[in-house]
Amino acid sequence: MGIVDAGFTITDICKGPVRVLLAPADEDIPTNIIDIHAMKTPYGLAGDWFDLGATTGPSSYSRGIEAEGLSVEQVNGDITEDITDVTRGITIPMGGISAENIQIFENATAIGSVTAGANKSAQQSVKIGSFSETERYRVALVGVRPKDAGIVQEPSSGPARGRMVAHVLYNVGLSADEASISMGKGQLWGGDVSFKAYPEPGQAADVATGVWFFENAGTIAGA
Numbered sequence: 156m157g158i159v160d161a162g163f164t165i166t167d168i169c170k171g172p173v174r175v176l177l178a179p180a181d182e183d184i185p186t187n188i189i190d191i192h193a194m195k196t197p198y199g200l201a202g203d204w205f206d207l208g209a210t211t212g213p214s215s216y217s218r219g220i221e222a223e224g225l226s227v228e229q230v231n232g233d234i235t236e237d238i239t240d241v242t243r244g245i246t247i248p249m250g251g252i253s254a255e256n257i258q259i260f261e262n263a264t265a266i267g268s269v270t271a272g273a274n275k276s277a278q279q280s281v282k283i284g285s286f287s288e289t290e291r292y293r294v295a296l297v298g299v300r301p302k303d304a305g306i307v308q309e310p311s312s313g314p315a316r317g318r319m320v321a322h323v324l325y326n327v328g329l330s331a332d333e334a335s336i337s338m339g340k341g342q343l344w345g346g347d348v349s350f351k352a353y354p355e356p357g358q359a360a361d362v363a364t365g366v367w368f369f370e371n372a373g374t375i376a377g378a
Contacts, residue, residue: 208251
């Protein structure tokens with residue numbers, strides 16, 4: 156083993172798409188992955204969590220730090236700094252153009268329905284307009300490591316798979332950014348949905364924004 160690759164371990168590698176899930180803001184805060192969805196096939200959803208569906212590219216998580224430098228007269232430049240803000244967010248390249256996803260994208264209040272009748276099919280409708288605040292959700296991104304990074308054996312002769320990694324933000328609303336949906340020939344319709352994270356009320360400041368879960372290799376015990 157050489158100098159460069161001495162610190163490399165395959166067990167830390169992640170790759171591939173993620174499952175994007177949302178839940179209402181009043182859903183219990185997840186304390187492990189099974190609070191979001193089952194950890195064995197068919198990986199059914201827990202509580203009021205629901206899938207956002209297809210994505211047209213990688214989902215991305217961002218974390219920013221804002222700081223104000225502090226100085227003294229005896230030294231040129233800052234000697235320390237105060238952190239004034241920590242921002243987090245998730246951007247999802249939404250590929251599923253459904254009434255439910257458009258309701259989220261538009262921050263719409265409801266999904267309506269149109270009854271089938273003469274010369275018309277039944278339909279769903281999403282009315283859009285202005286708003287003064289955004290709906291809050293919980294959001295989770297769940298991926299699976301390659302098997303080379305460690306194997307999880309599911310119970311009851313279930314499949315052997317890679318280890319799950321999940322990232323959850325407890326309290327998010329639509330970011331105050333311009334968003335668009337692209338519609339055209341030779342491409343899938345889609346657009347980015349960006350969420351800004353806020354502290355979860357009632358939680359200590361250092362743990363109020365979200366959580367990461369890292370599944371260990373091994374065999375899941377049966378019920």
